[in-house]
Amino acid sequence: MQSLYSNGFENIYDEMYQTFINYEEEFQFYSEIIKKYHKENVLEIGCGSGHLAKHFIHSSIGYNGMDLSNDMVLLSQKRNPTGTFLKGDMTNFYLNKTFKSILITARTTSYLLNNVSVQKAIKNIYNHLDKKGIFCFDFIDANRFFKLIKDGKTITHNAETKNKKYSRTSFMKPKITKENFMFQWDAKYYEIKDQSHILLTDDQSEVRAFTINEWQLFLELNNFEILEIIDRKSYAFDTYVIVAQKQ
Ligand SMILES: C[S@@+](CC[C@H](N)C(=O)[O-])C[C@H]1O[C@@H](n2cnc3c(N)ncnc32)[C@H](O)[C@@H]1O
Structure with missing residues (x-):
């Protein structure tokens, strides 16, 4: 991926x-949480190509986006010329400012591949939050998702845009490592033209799923209090959203 x-x-x-x-719908969901806790100044980590950003920028909520990929930052900026995006x-990371809330959506936490990375991310997030700021993120729930892919599972997702048709075939299987609940995700991306599949790219990655207890412990150890754990349906994975407050 x-x-x-x-x-x-x-x-x-x-x-x-x-x-x-x-x-x-993503915007409705996350903006309701932000408004409920009166934290209308957001940093979105892993902003991707700036779709969620677009809704925030056109709302009354302050928004900054950050992504590891420079190409994603450029795409976000192109989509939202008035927005603030950085790599x-x-x-x-160190941004020399703090925010009322920090968001990580679309299971981007799956890229925190080991416990040291999780710890580093939470510490950075803590340092970039105002007093009593909220950290809101989602994660793939290992308990439910691993049952589904236990013996290996192939899933196809089709995508049709105005001009193009795409298809993604994913093969997923749990991969229990020394430390964490990982899974293998081998994906092939195709464009469909005249009924034939043209391979665009072939991606083999190892990503991480979490149990609720793991996040409870990480947050507790880093002085966050959990305000809510929300069970949320998503297009491909069993997902929980956690809202935690800086103490
Ligand atoms: C699954 S995509 C989600 C993008 C976007 N939130 C969306 O909903 O479309 C994950 C994004 O996280 C970014 N990412 C991965 N690892 C990251 C890291 N260590 N720090 C910041 N962004 C990261 C990727 O470049 C990618 O844009």
């Missing part, structure tokens, strides 16, 4: 994911 974030492939991500994720790694 990582190969879709740069070198021109970010455009394919951009086209396909608009059909997988309803960004209007940064969630495990190691």
Whole structure:
């Protein structure tokens, strides 16, 4: 999946994911949380190609976006000329300002591949939050998702945009490592033209799923109090959203 974030492939991500994720609904969901806790100044980590950003920028909520991929940052900026976007790694960033809330959506936490990375990300997020600021993020729930892919599972997702048809075939299987609940995700991305599948890119990655207890412990150890744990349906994965407050 990582190969879709740069070198021109970010455009394919951009086209396909608009059909997988309803960004209007994402905005409704996250903006309600932000408003409920009166934290209307957001840093979105892993902003991708700037679709969720677009809704925030057109709302009364202050918004800054950050992504590891320079190509994604450029795409976000192109989509939202008035927005503020920068390149940064969630495990190691310093912005010289703080925010009322920090968001990580679309299971981007799956790229925190080991416990040291999780710890570093939470510390950076803590340092960039105002007093009593909120950290709101989602994650793939290992308990439910691993049951589904236990013996290996192939899933096809089709995406149709105005001018193009795409298809993604994913093979997913749990991969229990020394430390964490990882899974293998081998994906092939195709464009469908005249009924034939043309391979665009082939991606093999190892990504992480979490249990609720892991996040409870990480947050507790880093002085966050959990305000809410929300079970949320998503297009491909069993997902929880956690809202935690800086103590
Ligand atoms: C699954 S995409 C989600 C993008 C966007 N939130 C959306 O909903 O379309 C994950 C994004 O996180 C970014 N990313 C991956 N690792 C990151 C890291 N360590 N720090 C910041 N961004 C990261 C990727 O470049 C990619 O744009």
